Amino acid sequence: QSALTQPASVSGSPGQSITISCTGASSDVGNYDLVSWYQQHPGKAPKLMIYEDNKRPSGVSDRFSGSKSGNTASLTISGLQAEDEGDYYCCSYAGSSTWVFGGGTRLTVL
Amino acid sequence: QVQLVQSGAEVKKPGSSVRVSCRTYRGIFSNYGITWVRQAPGHGLEWMGGTIPIFGKANYAQKFQGRVTITADESTGTAYMILSNLKSDDTAVYYCARSRTGTRDFDYWGQGTLVTVSS
Numbered sequence: 203q204s205a206l207t208q209p210a211s212v213s214g215s216p217g218q219s220i221t222i223s224c225t226g227a228s229s230d231v232g233n234y235d236l237v238s239w240y241q242q243h244p245g246k247a248p249k250l251m252i253y254e255d256n257k258r259p260s261g262v263s264d265r266f267s268g269s270k271s272g273n274t275a276s277l278t279i280s281g282l283q284a285e286d287e288g289d290y291y292c293c294s295y296a297g298s299s300t301w302v303f304g305g306g307t308r309l310t311v312l
Numbered sequence: 313q314v315q316l317v318q319s320g321a322e323v324k325k326p327g328s329s330v331r332v333s334c335r336t337y338r339g340i341f342s343n344y345g346i347t348w349v350r351q352a353p354g355h356g357l358e359w360m361g362g363t364i365p366i367f368g369k370a371n372y373a374q375k376f377q378g379r380v381t382i383t384a385d386e387s388t389g390t391a392y393m394i395l396s397n398l399k400s401d402d403t404a405v406y407y408c409a410r411s412r413t414g415t416r417d418f419d420y421w422g423q424g425t426l427v428t429v430s431s
Contacts, residue, residue: 203374205356238417240357247407247421248349248357254415291357295416299364299371301347306356 206231206292206304213310219280222307224292225273230302232273236295239268239277242306243288251290252277279309287311316408316422323428329396332425334408336389341365345411346391347418348382352404362411363391398429 207225214220231237237255240248250259252268265280279286292304319333334346345364349357361372363382370382381394391408406425409418
């Protein structure tokens with residue numbers, strides 16, 4: 203159960219788009235269409251942003267989108283806004299009712 | 313509005329145990345599970361384990377096998393996480409979250425419980 207690999211940090215200017223990658227293995231990311239993404243602001247609990255690789259929960263802005271190719275999932279945020287700044291975590295189902303998170307990516311809006 | 317309310321902060325000695333509770337609503341376990349995730353200071357999220365009562369017993373991350381016990385009281389909709397043989401690097405915020413059985417994600421989270429392990 204190794205952690206998924208994410209870049210430590212990404213940044214972008216307001217209005218731009220950024221993409222955060224999340225690389226796992228054929229036993230987790232590549233084996234299930236069950237990658238989810240979470241946004242976390244300092245001192246707050248995580249918030250579900252994307253589920254089942256590319257679906258958005260009700261109330262999440264359509265500026266957030268998810269995709270996957272092989273063992274790598276991606277989160278794209280378009281039209282960056284100051285409120286998007288924070289930490290983002292991917293998470294994959296890994297079978298037998300177990301999950302694995304990525305190490306997290308700090309998004310800075312310049 | 314779904315709410316998960318966790319018990320308060322704890323300070324524990326090394327070698328002791330801690331129990332954190334997560335109060336939800338009656339009936340939650342008919343359709344959902346509860347998972348536990350921790351976050352050490354300045355670090356990322358770490359899945360510890362979870363229980364989906366309709367599927368049977370709890371499941372745990374290998375790292376915590378033998379040290380963590382997760383249970384669910386279906387009559388009150390409350391989940392519990394017990395971590396034993398505490399070490400200083402168990403100091404972290406512990407979160408419970410509702411897990412959806414079909415989509416395998418965590419849609420609602422508790423506010424977090426800070427557990428500090430110090431002699």
